[in-house]
Amino acid sequence: MQNTESKIRINNFIWHGMRWSFLLFIFGGFFAFSQEGSNVVSNVDTTSIKIGEQIKFTVTVETDTTAQVIFPEGQTFSPLETVEAFATDTTRKNDRMTLQKIYALTQFDSGSYKLPSQRIEINGKGFFTDSTEILVANVPVDTLAQKMYDIKPLMEVEKSNAKFWITLVIALLLIALLGGALYWFVFRKKPLSKEEKEALLPPYDRALIELKKLENSKYLIQDEYKQYYSELTGIVRSYLEEDVHVSALESTTDELILKLEMLRDAGELKIDHDTLQQFKRILQTADLVKFAKSKPDTSIAEQDRKSIEDIVTKTHDALPEPTVEELMEQAEYQEEVARKRQKKKIIIASAAAVAALLIFTGAAVAYYGFGYVRDTVIGHPTKELLESEWVASTYGYPPISLETPEVLKRQEVKLSAEAKANIKDIQTFVYDEADNLFSVHTISTTLNKDIEPDYEKSIESLIKKLESQGAKNILTKQEEFTTLSGVKGVRIYGSGTFPSPGSEESVRGKYSIILFGGKGFQQQIMLTWQDGDAYAEDIVNRILGTIDVKTEV
The missing domain is CATH 1.20.5 (Single alpha-helices involved in coiled-coils or other helix-helix interfaces)
Incomplete structure (x- = not known):
């Protein structure tokens, strides 16, 4: 078992x-x-490129149509750079598909680089491409076959005025549109509309016209009694307010009737008792319709309109003839109305002028900039100098030639006994602003001996002179300077803190000192200006571009 x-x-x-x-x-x-x-194959179209050229790296994947394939994205090809990743090309046949992905790669430095292996993920499993060596060759420059040339000088190009004309045309169009609108809506004599003509009619005529419109309205047909009686009483109250000069619009029915009775008793309104009682009854009916939702017969409503028309006529006939004073008051009132209209036109015209000015200013700011427009309107000392008529002149001996906004004035210099031992003659010419740091100095010096000037001592002397005048924290730079005629000199320039002319405060400023010389003589040009003053910078650059000196005594 x-x-x-x-x-x-x-x-x-x-x-x-x-x-x-x-x-x-x-x-x-x-x-x-x-x-x-699943099969992954990769290849490159070339393994040797020049700097900046591109290679095509192609990855081909063959797999099932149900497979999920993920290609590398981004800069995964370092040290090569990805220029572009093209869209994936897909081909299907039965239950198989072929995917092809192309990448454009490059490198901007010469050398040998390895194209790293890339991971292709298919259904969560990684497949790796082969790595490849890429040679990036430098671009040869044949300096023997092709000559080397100096850098070409700067070429002056005339400034295009297209922007200016476009801005000007837009501004003029806006101003023209504003002027046209001002004429059309304000100053043009427009034909009066029907409503405006009716508004100019006397109160009695307007009341009759409005009562006629009410008669032709559809209020009674549409069963709108409240609106009908509201307009009916509004017409007669407005008429009484304007023609009889009684406060009718804000008065109750009893108050209004009482005021009319007082006018009748005073002899200012010749109207009988029955007419007043009839008016009172119509007002009371209107109150019932408006506040108690009463609804009289259509025939009564039409009769009430006729009665109001009759009351308006009787009231108008009962008014006494206007006195001379009243007529004068009416004339004054018309004049006052005319003055108000004229004042309104003036206000509108002024507003239009301000708008035109703002448009013009905005156009100027858009083209020239806010600072330039502000300085043009308010005024700026160095801007006025820059835009003034410049003077070309020669100063001192040995001569210094340059252009300046204003003529330089001779300044007497007293030499000490020690200085006279070395200096034969010194001639100084100066221009400076009373309330601005801008200044121009030229100094021509002849020596007693036929020796070359000591630039170092001259620079040191000028810096000490600036310091003696209150300058502090002076920074100095030095470079070679060449005039238009090719004379070479030395330029010392920099910045510092300078005392502000006309005040006890100090401001940041700049300076530029140009020195020339030869045996037995020396020439100096010194300029100072406030830091941040763009107009002064333009003046200095223009002066430096016109300097010329004689090097033979």
């Missing part, structure tokens, strides 16, 4: 083992097929 059970167990074990082996064989074959079913 035990042997039989043992045999059965052995047989079951063998059977299960064979079954699992069969399944593993089937699925193992499946997995192997899937692994072999």
Whole structure:
């Protein structure tokens, strides 16, 4: 019995083992097929490029149509740079597909670079491309076959005025449109509309016209009694307010009737008692319609309108003839109205003029800039100098020639006994602003001996002179300077803190000192100006461009 059970167990074990082996064989074959079913191939169109040229790196993936494929993105090709990653090209055939991805790569330095292996992910598993060596060659320059040339000088180009004319045309068009609108809507004599003509009529005539319009209205047909009676009482109250000069619009029915009775008793309104009672009844009916939602017959409403028309006529006839004083008051009132209209026109015209000025100013600011327009309107000392008529002159001996906004004035210099031992003659010419740091100095010096001037001592002397005048924290730079005629000299320039003319405060300023000389003589030009003054900078640059000196005594 035990042997039989043992045999059965052995047989079951063998059977299960064979079954699992069969399944593993089937699925193992499946997995192997899937692994072999995905294929990744990469290639480059060239392995040698020049600096800045591009190579095409192509990755081709063949796999199932259901597979999820992820290509590398971004700068994953370092040290090569990705110029562009083209869209993936997909081709399908039955249950297979072929994906092709192309990358444009480059490098801007010569040398040998390795295109790194890239990871292509298919259904979560990574496949890697081959790495490739890329040679980036330098661009040769044949200096023997082709000559080398100096850098060409700057060419002056005339400033285009296109922007100015466009800005000017736009500003003029806006001003013309503003002027046209001003004429059309304000100063043009416009024909009066029907409503405006009616508004100019006397109160009595206007009341009759409005009552006629009410008669032709559709209020009663549309069962709008409240609106009908509101307009009816409004017409008669406005008439009484204007023609009878009684406060009717803000008075209740009883108050209005009482005021009319008082005028009648005073002899200022000749109207009978029955007319007043009839007027009172119509007002009371209107109150009931407006506040108690009463609805009289249509015939009564039409009769009330006729009665109001009759009351307006009787009231107008009952008014006494206007006195001379009243007529004068009416004339004065008309004049006052005319003055108000004229004043309104003046205000509108002034506003239009201000608007035109703002348009013109805005155009000027858009073209020239806010600072320039502000300085033009308010005034700026160095701007006025820059735009003035310049003077070309020669100063001192040995002569110094230059152009300046104003003529330089001779300044007497007293030499000390020690200075006279070395200096034969010194001639100084100066221009300076009373309330501005801008100044121009020329100094021509002849020496007693035929020796070359000591520039270092001259510079030191000039710097000490500036310091003696209150300058502080002076920074100095030096460079060669060449005049228009080719004479070479030395330019010392820099910045510092200078005392402000006309005040005890100090301001940041700049200076420029140009020195020339030869055996037995020396020439100096010194300029100072406030830091940040663009107009002064333009003046200085223009003066430096006109300097010329004679080097032979």
